[in-house]
Amino acid sequence: xxxxxxxxxxxxxxxxxxxxRSVLALGIGAVSGLLxxxxxxxxxxxxxxxxxxxxxxxxxxxxxLDESAVKCVHAYDVCGYCELCGGYSKPDAHExxxxxxxxxxxxxxxxxxxxxxxxxxxxxxxxxxxxxxKCVKGCGSFGNGSLYLQVRHDRCVNCNDCAIARNCPGExxxxxPSDRPYLLKGEQGLT
Amino acid sequence: MQxxxxxxxxxxxxxxxxxxxxxxxxxFSGRSGRDENPFEYDVDSFKGADSSLxxxxxxxxxxxxxxxxxxxxxxxxDELIVAAGREIFRIDSMFQSSLWITxxxxxxxxxxxxxxxxxxGLENIVLVYHPDGSKQAEWDDFPRxxxxxxxxxxxxxVYVADAGSRVVHYFNNSxxxxxxxxxxxxxxxxxxxxxxxxYFDLCIAKNGSVWVVNPGRHTFENYLPSGDLVAQWGKxxxxxxxxxxxxxxxxxxxxxxxxxxxxxxxxxRIKVYSPAGQLLxxxxxxxxxxxxxxxxxxxxxxxxxxxxxxxxxxxxxxFGKKEVS
Numbered sequence: 008x009x010x011x012x013x014x015x016x017x018x019x020x021x022x023x024x025x026x027x028r029s030v031l032a033l034g035i036g037a038v039s040g041l042l043x044x045x046x047x048x049x050x051x052x053x054x055x056x057x058x059x060x061x062x063x064x065x066x067x068x069x070x071x072l073d074e075s076a077v078k079c080v081h082a083y084d085v086c087g088y089c090e091l092c093g094g095y096s097k098p099d100a101h102e103x104x105x106x107x108x109x110x111x112x113x114x115x116x117x118x119x120x121x122x123x124x125x126x127x128x129x130x131x132x133x134x135x136x137x138x139x140x141k142c143v144k145g146c147g148s149f150g151n152g153s154l155y156l157q158v159r160h161d162r163c164v165n166c167n168d169c170a171i172a173r174n175c176p177g178e179x180x181x182x183x184p185s186d187r188p189y190l191l192k193g194e195q196g197l198t
Numbered sequence: 199m200q201x202x203x204x205x206x207x208x209x210x211x212x213x214x215x216x217x218x219x220x221x222x223x224x225x226f227s228g229r230s231g232r233d234e235n236p237f238e239y240d241v242d243s244f245k246g247a248d249s250s251l252x253x254x255x256x257x258x259x260x261x262x263x264x265x266x267x268x269x270x271x272x273x274x275x276d277e278l279i280v281a282a283g284r285e286i287f288r289i290d291s292m293f294q295s296s297l298w299i300t301x302x303x304x305x306x307x308x309x310x311x312x313x314x315x316x317x318x319g320l321e322n323i324v325l326v327y328h329p330d331g332s333k334q335a336e337w338d339d340f341p342r343x344x345x346x347x348x349x350x351x352x353x354x355x356v357y358v359a360d361a362g363s364r365v366v367h368y369f370n371n372s373x374x375x376x377x378x379x380x381x382x383x384x385x386x387x388x389x390x391x392x393x394x395x396x397y398f399d400l401c402i403a404k405n406g407s408v409w410v411v412n413p414g415r416h417t418f419e420n421y422l423p424s425g426d427l428v429a430q431w432g433k434x435x436x437x438x439x440x441x442x443x444x445x446x447x448x449x450x451x452x453x454x455x456x457x458x459x460x461x462x463x464x465x466x467r468i469k470v471y472s473p474a475g476q477l478l479x480x481x482x483x484x485x486x487x488x489x490x491x492x493x494x495x496x497x498x499x500x501x502x503x504x505x506x507x508x509x510x511x512x513x514x515x516x517f518g519k520k521e522v523s
Contacts (some may be wrong), residue, residue, distance in 0.1 A: 064235035079218070087394020089414055089444035091434055093464065098241045103262050113237065125392055125415065139237035149443025149464035150238070151395050 051182040052087030053169045055188050057155035059179035062140035063145070066156055069171045070138075076163035077138035077156050077171065079116070079131050082193035086153035088126040093127055093141035095119055111145055113137070133159070153192065160188050230318050240443060244465055246437040247485040251438070252477040253470075253520055254504065257484070260293050260514040269319075269495050270507045270514060271308040276499040279316060280306035280507070280514060286318065289514075299331055307357075309349035311371070317356065319346040324358060326373070337373040347398040355423065357408045361398040363390040366410055368423060379421045380410060397448035397463070397492075404456060413445035418458065418475065431475030436465065438479040444516065451496035451504070459504055461494035468494065468506060468517070481517050482506070 055066070055077065066077035091103055095117050100109035105119055116135035120128050131154075138156055146154040172180030183190070190196070222519040230353055265282035270285040272278055278289035279298070286299040286308070299318070307319035314329035322344035340346070345362035355376070364478065366379040385447025391398065391416025399409040403420070410419050417432030433440040447460035457478060458471045466489075468481035481504055485495070488510040495507040504517040 062235075062239065064237040067237060075509070087414065087444045089392075089394050091416075091442065091444065093443050098244060098442075103434070111239070120408075141237045141239050144239035149446075151444065 021149075022057060029111055037043050043178070050185045052158070052160055052165055052185045052188045053163060053172060053180055054158050054183040054188060054190055055175070055179040056157055056181065057143075057152075057179075057192060059177045060140065060143065060156055061177035061179070062144040063176050064139050064141075065174050065176075066171050067137045067139040069168050069174050071166060072164065074162075075138040075171075076158055076160075078133050078136045078162075079140070079142060079192075080157045081131055081139065081193065082153045082155070082191065083128075084193040084195075085151050086129065087107075087151050088122060088128060089150060090125045090127055092119075092127065092129060092146070093152045094146030098145075109136065112142055113139060130155075142188060155192055157189055160185075239435065242463065244442075245436075247419050247438045247480045247483055251477070251480045252483075254468075254481040254517045255520050256482070256515055257518040258293070258516040260289060260295065260516075262287075262295070262512050262514070265512055267478075267507050267509045267512060267514075268305050268493070269308045270505060271310055271316075272497045272499050272505065273310040273314055273316075274312050275314075278497070278505060278514065279308055279310065281308055282317070284492035286316070299327055301325065306346055307359075309350045311351040312353070315351075317349045317351055319349050319358065324356075324360075324373075327518045335373055335512075337369065337371075339373075339375045342369065345396045347396055348400050350400050350402045352402045352406055355406070357388065357400055357402065359383075359398045359400045359410065361396040364393050364398075364418075366400060366408065366421070377425060379408070379425045379429075380419070386426065388425075389419075392461045394444040397445045399448065400448045401450055401452045403452070409450070409452075409458070411447055411450055413448065416446060418450075433475070437468070438440060438467070438480065448492065449494055449496045451498045451500050453502050454500055455502070459498055461495050461496055461506065463492040463494075466491050466494065468496070469503065482515075487511075 016082055067075050070076055074166055095111060096103055096109055097111045102109055107115060114135045114137055116132045118130045122128050140156055142154050143156055169180060243311045258505045262282055267282050269281040280287045280289060283304050284301045285297055286305060287295040288298045289295050301318060301320060303320045305318055309317040316327040318325040324337040325333055328334050339501045343362040344360045346358055347361045348359035350357045354371050356369045356371060360367055365381055368379055370413045380391050382388060391412050394414055397413055400408050402408055407420055407422050410421060412419050416434045417430050419427055420429040421427055436442040440464060443464040446462045448463050449461045453459060454472050461468050466484045466487035469477060470479040470481060472478055473475055491510040493509045497505040506515045508515050
């Protein structure tokens with residue numbers, strides 16, 4: 008009769024085989040984990056919720072890019088096309104015209120064009136927009152809130168630790184799946 | 199040499215203490231600069247008013263905690279009727295509220311007539327209730343895009359403001375549509391209503407004509423039942439005597455003397471204007487409301503007391519004239 012304790016005896020060959028298997032399993036696990044982690048990270052992007060935005064101005068100043076990745080966007084179907092636009096004209100504007108001294112935007116990034124009396128269309132020139140949210144505050148206070156900020160993903164470098172998100176007092180920033188990277192207002196936001 | 203060292207040490211010590219005090223001050227006074235917004239949208243300079251214009255003070259309030267207040271009106275006995283969502287409450291003389299009517303959809307506007315009938319505006323339908331709470335009629339002759347925002351009831355006619363269609367519907371008191379007022383008509387010199395958001399109020403003058411707010415133009419327009427525009431006034435400005443933004447004033451009411459009481463959004467203010475549009479009094483300033491409050495519906499009783507529906511603070515706020523010493 009064979010002694011059972013002989014079966015459990017660890018031979019050098021068995022030890023080597025088990026060790027190599029363990030190392031291989033760990034390696035495969037680590038590489039898989041790394042790949043899953045990387046792919047997950049690549050599929051998530053930063054975005055700010057316009058309903059939580061408090062128009063603090065930090066999107067303009069805190070982004071790691073010289074020109075912020077956050078820009079103003081316009082929900083045309085929400086806009087009232089007003090002549091007196093709180094997002095376009097300064098509160099103390101002398102005239103409701105396109106003169107620079109009467110415009111609220113510090114960079115003149117909002118373009119106004121006449122539609123028909125008394126309606127005007129407002130378009131954002133993204134190259135000029137710095138994401139300061141001054142117009143967003145004016146539009147939200149007096150108008151329908153059609154102007155709002157979004158992280159533009161053609162510009163955002165998707166930092167792991169977004170500098171704006173870290174300092175956002177409204178905690179408006181969160182990570183979004185990259186196939187649904189925007190939080191839009193109006194009909195666009197419903198699709 | 200020892201003296202020089204002593205002076206150098208003293209200067210260093212003073213500088214270090216100075217720096218500590220400076221940093222301590224900036225940290226504890228919150229002046230670190232992080233909270234400052236270089237792009238601040240600043241309308242603070244428009245939030246005040248000359249104290250000589252403030253003729254009213256808040257005298258009482260009625261709490262509706264947890265209720266989403268939407269509309270209020272007073273009946274011919276000066277009894278307050280308040281809508282909160284789908285519920286309509288009656289308020290007795292002791293300011294106790296009791297649930298009176300429940301509707302199928304949220305109430306947007308209320309009015310009463312001299313017999314005590316209550317006209318309830320839902321999104322695109324008007325319900326008429328008997329004082330005992332029973333439904334008497336249902337008016338649905340409105341366009342599909344209708345958003346009813348205000349009702350005013352005269353002796354034999356009813357005006358209904360429709361922000362969705364940008365017109366005023368003119369009915370007889372049995373609910374038959376007679377005509378629509380205010381549609382853009384250059385031949386009759388009618389500019390048309392500009393209504394960027396659903397705030398579109400009206401009230402009946404003593405002569406039976408209707409005063410309608412044109413909120414996108416910041417004007418008051420007076421229409422005869424025939425549809426003729428006979429008078430208008432208004433001023434676009436953020437200053438205390440004007441109206442600003444895309445849709446102000448959001449609500450109006452008329453005093454027994456025929457003066458207009460107005461409420462605004464953006465700069466939350468309640469003011470009183472003469473029938474010709476001259477600013478007479480300030481009732482309440484933005485500091486008396488939560489920032490961002492909208493929907494300050496108004497009513498005035500037979501003594502000139504002003505009732506303000508404050509949806510943000512979930513209460514009806516009552517403002518009376520200050521006694522002149």
